Amino acid sequence: MCSILQESFERQAGSHDNKVFILYRREVSEHRQQGSMVSVQYCIVFWVCTLATWNLSTGLQANGENVEAYTTYWAHRSTTTCGFWYLRRCSRYSHRSATNYRCKTGYRSTDNTGCPHPICDSEINPAACNIDYSTSHIVHSNGTTQYKSGGTCISPGTCDNCNEGFYPSNERCRMCSAISNCDLETCNSSSNQVCSRCEGVVLNQTGYMAYVASSDRRSCIQACSWRSDSTRCYPGTCRNEYASNCACSSGFTGKHCQTITMKPTINSNLLRLTASNGDTTEAPPDINSGSSQSTSWSNINSPSRMYYKFTAKYKMVPPSRHAFIENFRVGIVSGSATFKLMRGAGVVSTKVYNCGGASRSSPDTDLYTCEGNSSGTSVLPLPFQHRDVIEFTYSASNGGYVEVRDKESKTLATYYYNGATQTHTFTVSIDLVDPYHCTGTTACVGSMLTVPDVIKTPTVNLRWSGWSDTDAGVDHFVRDVYELHAIGDVLRVKRRVKTTALTSSTTTNSYTLTEAGVYSVVLSAYDKGGNHRSARRIVIYDGTSTVTTQANTSLRVTTESSAASSKWQTTSSSVTVDWANRYINTVHHNNKWLHGVASLGDINSDYDDKEGDRSVAAINNVQGVTRFLTSYKVDHQGGSSITSPPADNLFTSQGLNQSQTITPSLVDGDTS
Structure with missing residues (x-):
């Protein structure tokens, strides 16, 4: 009978008087069947149950918080004599009741006076509602991780005041579902989480966040930032701060816009060979243009000096800096001049000069100049041979650096740009052979220079053809007119009257003299290397003299x-x-116009005037009469x-x- 009472007590805690009543009814029934022996058992059970009921209700006040009253009813039995002659003992029953107090459903007492503590998931505050998570994705702005859900049980089964990042559900505060790269999610259910603060946010300002929330805050998107797994995107722009929207400035590419694709500009290129006699050759033909130029030619086989110079520039206008970009500088970082001597199909010698004056840590943002003036023997082996080729290459590279502030660690990192190189290559071909005229060949039909011997009008008409140069080619002609006068018994140059440069395609020319006299006309054919060969003709201009x-x-x-x-x-x-x-003829006789003409050192005998009546030879005469x-x-x-x-x-x-x-x-x- 006692085991039956215990089971009922556990199953119906808080309803103690009803238990007693049920047990009582069962025992009365048993008494009727079994007699007085059961009666003794009944009394024992009754008092046990009465004691349990008394302990649960002791101390609760009628006006206590969340306390409710309830009435317990029971039957009271007493015995008396009865029957014939009152020889038997009979039981008498009377109904009794008592008012007791208990906590309202969902509340609990801790002092047996009132029931102020609501119950959530069988616990009361402060343990109610909280869940201690072993892992958590809720990170505070100070970097600490929140593992406790917190919360307060404000009414039975209802939690509130959950810690940030948690929401009330099923009598507990539960962690919001995770959003990738979000430090702090907020939600009020397991599926409507939004990100209140993405991971890597130092300040809620542009350029201070490694991740930014999407427009609906349902995701965190990687931002252009200082982090190596993102993109610095500079020089460039980041629409909406998204790393995926990085647009490098023109001339830059790469994940971080770290590669320069636009080459520097080489503004001018010059190589000057200077011979010991002061003659010079300059290359390329147009010093202000690039590599697409024809070879230059030179007849200097042993230059005493080789002067080189080129200028280069690289400049770009950067966009506005991101907040994490503290310094940015790009320009020319290096330059070099390379010289090669090529002979036949091989390279005889190579010399490289590094220019200096700039580096990736100190790029030249203005006009970069590379210049040197070295002795010829220190650059290439001398003397040069006919048809040698000097190849010279000028190179300029750009680059620079950007300084990036890590907004999280406060450290400053320097990153260097991968630059581009501009190269200009030119050649100088050595030509040591003079141009020549076709005279003496069977195919020659032209005259190296035709000039009348004597003219009475001042205009001298010239014509020529048949000039060639095997290697460099004829570049131009120079026509010189010299006035002659007698020194002793020989006519020599008194002065140069006129010099005129003529194109290589020119075959005729004229010149008007201003004074009567004896003149030499010299036609010089120049090749592109500066070699030349000259032909001379003598002419007398006399329109007035008589015998x-x-x-x-x-x-x-x-x-x-x-x-x-x-x-x-x-x-x-x-x-x-x-x-x-x-x-x-007084004019001719007194001025000795018919005397012989002195030879010139740079005019070969075969190219001097040996034609007609007035050649370089003296004209036999008697007092100017021929x-x-x-x-x-x-x-x-x-x-x-x-x-x-x-x-x-x-x-x-x-x-x-x-x-x-x-x-x-x-x-x-x-x-x-």
Whole structure:
């Protein structure tokens, strides 16, 4: 019977009086069946149950918080004599009740006075509602992780005031579902979580967050930041701060925009070879242009100096800096000049000069200059040979650095850019052979230089053709006009009257003289290497001078009668006429215009004037007269019938002879 009572007590805690009543009813039934022996057992059980009921309700006050009253009813049995002669004992029953106090459902007492503690999941505050998680994704702004859900049981089965990142559910505070890269999720159910603070947020400002919340706050998106697993994206822009929206500035690429794709600009390139005599060759043809240029040519085989210089520049306008970018600088970081001597199909020698003056930690953001002036022997082996090629390459590389502040650790990191290199390569070909004229070859039909010997008008007309150069090719012609004058018995250059450069395709030219005289016209054919060969022609410009007679001289017949006044010849066999020193061209004679012309050292004999009447050789003359022509007529009337000179075709040359003997057929009284 006691085990039955215990089971009922555990199952119906808080309803103690009803238990007693049920047990009582059962025992009465048993009493009726079994008699007085059961009665003793009943009394024992009754008092046990009464004691349990008393302990649970002791101390609760009628006006206690969350206390409710309840009434317990029970039957009271007593015995008395009864029956015939009152010989038997009979039981009598009476109904009794008692008012007791208990906690309302869902509340608990800790002092048996009132029931102020609501129950959530069988626990009261402070243990109620809280769950201690072994792992947690809730991280506070100070970096600490929250493992306790916290919360307060505010009414039976209802939790509130959960810690941030937790929500009330099923009589507990439970962790919000995780959002990737979110430090603090907020929610009021297991599925409507949003991110209140993404991971890596130092300040809620642009440039201070490693992750930013999406517009609906349901996800955290990686931001452009200082972190190596993200992108610095500089120089560049990040729309909405998203790393996936990184757009590098023009000329930059890569995850971090760390690679420069735009090459520097090489503004000018110059190589100057200087010979010991001061001659120079400069390359390339256009020093302000790039590599797509034809080779330069030089005839300097042993330069005393090799001067090189190039300038380069790289400049870009960066966008606004992200908050974590503290410094940014790009420009030219290095330069070099490389020289190669190539002979045939091989490379004889290579020399490299590193320019200096800049580095990736100190890029040149202005105009970068690389310059040097070295002795020829220190650069390449000398002397150069005909058809050697000097290849020179100028290179400039850009680069620089960016300084990034880690907003979390406060450290400053420097990152260097991968630069691009601009290279200009040029060549200088060595040509040690002069241009030449085709004279002497069967295919040659041109004249190296044709100039008239004598002109009476001031314009000199020139023409030429047939010039060639096997290697560099004819580059241009130079026409020089020199006035000559006599020094001693030789004509030499007095002054250069005019010099004119003419293109390689030119084959004619003219020049107008201003004064009468003897001139040399020199045509020089230059190849691209500076070699040249010259041809010379002599010309006399004389539009006014005449042959005159000198005083105290006469044209006389030396075979006439010896009588002083005689003009008669008494013999008829021959007549001799003499005019020694009578005729003179004063201008030519006094200025010695017909003298020989001195040779010039740079004009080969084969290219000097050996053509026509006025060549470099002296012109034989007598007092400026180069030839005497004579003719005669005979009449029998004392010369009165001779009214005009003979026709030109009747004159015969006497050369430079100043006398002539004729044997006309004469009769007495003829005049000749």
